[in-house]
Amino acid sequence: xxxxxxxxxxxxxxxxxxxxxxxxxxxxxxxxxxxxxxxxxxxxxxxxxxxxxxxxxxxxxxxxxxxxxxxxxxxxxxxxxxxxxxxxxxxxxxxxxxxxxxxxxxxxxxxxxxxxxxxxxxxxxxxxxxxxxxxxxxxxxxxxxxxxxxxxxxxxxxxxxxxxxxxxxxxxxxxxxxxxxxxxxxxxxxxxxxxxxxxxxxxxxxxxxxxxxx
Numbered sequence: 001x002x003x004x005x006x007x008x009x010x011x012x013x014x015x016x017x018x019x020x021x022x023x024x025x026x027x028x029x030x031x032x033x034x035x036x037x038x039x040x041x042x043x044x045x046x047x048x049x050x051x052x053x054x055x056x057x058x059x060x061x062x063x064x065x066x067x068x069x070x071x072x073x074x075x076x077x078x079x080x081x082x083x084x085x086x087x088x089x090x091x092x093x094x095x096x097x098x099x100x101x102x103x104x105x106x107x108x109x110x111x112x113x114x115x116x117x118x119x120x121x122x123x124x125x126x127x128x129x130x131x132x133x134x135x136x137x138x139x140x141x142x143x144x145x146x147x148x149x150x151x152x153x154x155x156x157x158x159x160x161x162x163x164x165x166x167x168x169x170x171x172x173x174x175x176x177x178x179x180x181x182x183x184x185x186x187x188x189x190x191x192x193x194x195x196x197x198x199x200x201x202x203x204x205x206x207x208x209x210x211x212x213x214x
Contacts (some may be wrong), residue, residue, distance in 0.1 A: 008031075010208040014139050018206060020111035026202040032063035033209040037136055040205050044134060045073060045099055046061035046214030052076040052094030054122030057163070058136050058213035064101065074104030074139050091121040100192070102126065103213055105156070113202075114149040114193040118185035127156035127190065136205045138212040146191060156214050157186055163214075 011030070018028035031037045041064060043209045045051060051073045051138040053059060067141050076094055094100060102122055106114040113135065117123045126133055143149045158170035163199035164182045176186070 006206055008138055010210065013142060014206050014208050017107065017109060017111065017139075017142060017202075019111065019202060024111045024193075025197075025199040026111075026204055027200050027208055028204045030206050030208065032102075033207065034212055036166055037205050037207050037212075038064060038067065039063045041101075041134065041136070042067065044203055044205075047072045048074060049098040050074045050076065050096065051099045051101065052090075052097040052125070052130065053078065053100070054125065055099065056136065056213070058103045058138060058207075061100055062136070062137070063213050068101075072116075083155045090123075091119075093137065094121070094125050097125075097130040099132045099134055100125050100130035101134045101136065104135055104141055105153050106135060106143050108110045108145050108149060110145070110192075112146060112149075113194075114143075114146060114153070115188075116153045117188040117190070120188040123188050123190040126192070127191040131201070132203060133201055134203045134205065136207070138210055139209040140210045140213070153186070159214055161185055 014030045018030055021028045029040050031040055051068055053068070059065060065079070069077065076090050076097060078087055081090055104113045105116050108114065115126065116125045119205050129167045154176045157176050158174045161168045162171045166183070166185065168183050169179045169182045
């Protein structure tokens with residue numbers, strides 16, 4: 001019974017959010033879990049298209065990187081770079097991609113999409129460049145408003161810094177201290193208010209399972 005009620009609650013929340021996102025010009029696809037998210041991603045990506053990604057734990061967890069490396073796509077694989085310069089070059093080429101895949105740091109109940117970046121390559125590509133942006137996010141990213149999004153990000157950032165093996169104060173304390181470390185990953189805060197200028201450019205796969213991503 002508990003699982004059924006939780007599934008009902010999550011789907012109801014996702015449906016309400018999807019409605020608000022679509023009112024802002026985005027396309028939304030609600031799926032139950034990572035397996036369904038991967039299948040939807042396959043549907044959205046034409047074979048031989050140029051595909052790039054921002055850093056996304058969710059994409060990795062659903063098997064998205066394996067899909068992109070399958071040979072069906074022209075994948076600009078930033079993870080394959082052997083040097084910093086090579087990685088930066090791939091990230092610049094991402095602006096010419098047909099599809100850019102990433103996740104958001106938070107999504108507000110009224111449909112604002114919130115990002116916080118370290119280098120800015122993800123938010124730059126999300127804002128302008130790639131013809132299509134596919135966001136893959138679990139409903140654990142849903143927050144009430146932008147101030148709550150900041151608080152969520154502040155809570156999550158130490159874990160992301162630890163995941164990336166960075167030497168920042170928060171990897172020692174597990175608490176954000178608004179540091180000035182040169183390895184700081186909290187540098188570019190961006191809020192996508194709407195997609196009305198380019199309707200349908202954002203395609204959002206919303207996963208009702210809560211245990212994906214950070």
